[in-house]
Amino acid sequence: MQARGRVKIEPGTRRVRVYLGGALVADTLAPVYVWEVPYYPAYYIPRADVKVELIASGNTDHSPSRGEATLYTVKSGDKEAVDAARIYHDSPLEELRDLVRFDFAAMDAWFEEDEEIYVHPRSPYTRVDVLGSSRHVRVEIDGVTVAESANARLLFETGLPTRYYLPKTAVRMDLLEPSSTHTACPYKGEASYYSVRVGDKLHEDVVWYYDTPLPESQKVAGLVAFYNEKVDTFVDGVLQPRPKTHFS
Template identity: 70%
Template structure:
């Protein structure tokens, strides 16, 4: 793990800890972290992990304030001699020799992309914005199926580029579009991956819509909008 132009942690024994249901976090053995932690005296309690003692990560003139947490008296014994470094506060994380993004990959999450001949139609406020019989279906553990459509099957004249960019540890960096129907702008309802990560290459350049925010017709049957954190 890199911060301030320096490798400050290198471990073959990290723990994957699920603090939230959606993804894991790395906890590193204290002895595998360089001497760059400056205790602040502050604490952050956790109902499950106990009192977390906070430290600032300091390398030269660079500081990540209270970006390190230790639980020396945790009721979970495995955590007591480990350090949690805030993923977003660091400059770069690597698994083996490959950089990872957003958070560690969940070993229980799988992403599959399958070509299909199903007929997909996407409608917003009664207006068809995309229609295709050559979608690629992306299946990701814990999320609804996403339908990725060729740009030639999308009414691009209705799409307006957005400044929004999101990152996914399994798919890469997504760029967004909003859709304008008359005077109404539906913000960030469509996205695409210009250069997805290797396991998701089959959706490169294809357009997907949030099923939670648009109406999707699959082989002529209107689908129920899924209930997810993106709704």
């Protein structure tokens, strides 16, 4: 891996395909991981592997580390995505000059090999493990026990606190209210949420669950987890410190 300032660059070996409007936008065996932010990479695609015409929109965007980007409109099938591709033709990072970065959300679908990926590319340095545990886990909100189990599944994800997934039979479901919030994770899938009402106070979106998680996280299907950052979690009787994350 090469690091230049805040940007890390690493060649990938997975086949990556990008689709828009039902048509193939790019198909490469030589994707490049670029960490524009510390948490996850973006895919940059060799220009030779782009299958559609990119139309310069006349707009540019400047990055302190990557330089000036020329923005392009992507026309594919029956769709058009304005400013959804960028090329850093004169980047101070030479490795980027002949690569195209497509806006992940602006495309209809991305595939690594034959499996669709979501939200953003999965980092090769992030691992998710789900382990059964007999440790006694108890969750309190405002002094009220809302969940308690000695049959939790612990999810360990690189860079995040341990998450305690509990069976719904161990949760005070009478205190939970369904939320309209949904989020997506490239490693676990789409999450749905509950809020918790204790007395007159509603604690919004502090509980989540995956009905149909992605294959590597199947063992948490149907279980619920609480934001450690927002509730009091006791493990084997010991109150755990509330972690400080971007979810706090």
